[in-house]
Amino acid sequence: MSARAFLVRGLLAGLLAGVVTFLVAYAVGEPQVGAAIALEEAGGDGHSHSHAAEGGDGEVEAAEVSRANQSTWGLLTGTLAIGVALGGLLALVAAATMGRLGRLTPGQSTALVSLIGFVAVALVPFLKYPATPPAVGSGETIGLRTSVYFGYLLLSVLAAVLATYGVVRLRERVGTYAAVVGGTAAYLVVVVVAGQLFVTVNEIGDFPADTLWSFRVASLITLATMWGVLGVALTGLVGRLYAQEQAVAERRALAATL
Amino acid sequence: MSQHAVAPVAGATGPINHVPTIPLRELAPWALFFGLLGLLVLFFISADQGAVSIPSGTLIHEWVHDGRHLLGYPCH
Numbered sequence A: 001m002s003a004r005a006f007l008v009r010g011l012l013a014g015l016l017a018g019v020v021t022f023l024v025a026y027a028v029g030e031p032q033v034g035a036a037i038a039l040e041e042a043g044g045d046g047h048s049h050s051h052a053a054e055g056g057d058g059e060v061e062a063a064e065v066s067r068a069n070q071s072t073w074g075l076l077t078g079t080l081a082i083g084v085a086l087g088g089l090l091a092l093v094a095a096a097t098m099g100r101l102g103r104l105t106p107g108q109s110t111a112l113v114s115l116i117g118f119v120a121v122a123l124v125p126f127l128k129y130p131a132t133p134p135a136v137g138s139g140e141t142i143g144l145r146t147s148v149y150f151g152y153l154l155l156s157v158l159a160a161v162l163a164t165y166g167v168v169r170l171r172e173r174v175g176t177y178a179a180v181v182g183g184t185a186a187y188l189v190v191v192v193v194a195g196q197l198f199v200t201v202n203e204i205g206d207f208p209a210d211t212l213w214s215f216r217v218a219s220l221i222t223l224a225t226m227w228g229v230l231g232v233a234l235t236g237l238v239g240r241l242y243a244q245e246q247a248v249a250e251r252r253a254l255a256a257t258l
Numbered sequence B: 001m002s003q004h005a006v007a008p009v010a011g012a013t014g015p016i017n018h019v020p021t022i023p024l025r026e027l028a029p030w031a032l033f034f035g036l037l038g039l040l041v042l043f044f045i046s047a048d049q050g051a052v053s054i055p056s057g058t059l060i061h062e063w064v065h066d067g068r069h070l071l072g073y074p075c076h
Helices: A003-043 A067-097 A106-128 A139-174 A176-197 A209-257 B024-046 B059-063 B065-070
Strands: none
Touching (some): A003 A067, A067 A209, A067 B024, A067 B065, A106 A176, A106 A209, B024 B065, B059 B065
16 A cells, blocks of 8 residues: 555546546536526627637637537546546545544545545535536636635635544544544534635626526536545545455465464 | 454464554655646646636637536636
8 A cells, every 4th residue: 555556546536537527517517508608698798708609808719619629528628637636636635544544444534535525625615606607707706706716615625634633633532423523513613604704706697597506506416426436436446455455464474374 | 553453363464454554754755746736737627717827818718618617616
């Protein structure tokens, strides 16, 4: 069980997660993206971004990448790259936490890290700054929206790391149950309070609620697919590696006695 | 800490029933290099040519446009 073994498995799991996420996003998400862009074009109030076939705001930016490419190769590029990058990072975190989360086996600690990762990196930031379809979101506020989104994401991840560390340290003194309840509550207090303090972005305007809801559900399904496949695949690969290494160690131990 | 509770053989030397750990010193170079690489990839897919543009233009933004929207990153 080396860092390299974890990283290779993380990249593999990420590749798989990227492909599956693309399929799900294409099937579930693209119809919603298409519906939003259709509304945007019908509205014709020319946001400052450049979807294919949109007039744009003066620059020659129409159809730089066609919708057909954006919804297939472009989407696949995005999900694959994010999948592999997240997979590698997740695997290294799983490697660092192996054997350090109480008595959890490598597979169990990897699964737990994946779950915490999904909540801290994807779910909680989504609840504060939900995904927006094309046609929602002004080009003028992209700087603010980017900084508050990643600021909140960073805070959520830091809080999750500290909470997990706190649980591990407190567990021996107060027991697993109390430590886990305390750590989870501390994380929730931090992200809820920060969620109240961080600026709220509302640029929905008169965008139809049903399309918005469908898009956000599709987006959440996409994120859940990414993290779900990542976590399940990496947990399986790590668990198998540990079982193999244990079998080898047992054979060696037996051989040593002969 | 070593708890060979059900060690099948007396004097077993293998790490049986004991979850191994990777020393953080061994992990650090991997975390540093892949951490930087991974964050770079995440940046280019999720945020480049939005608030910050390296390089300037909109090609990267346009290419990964749908992924950005569906994965919940701020996009306009």
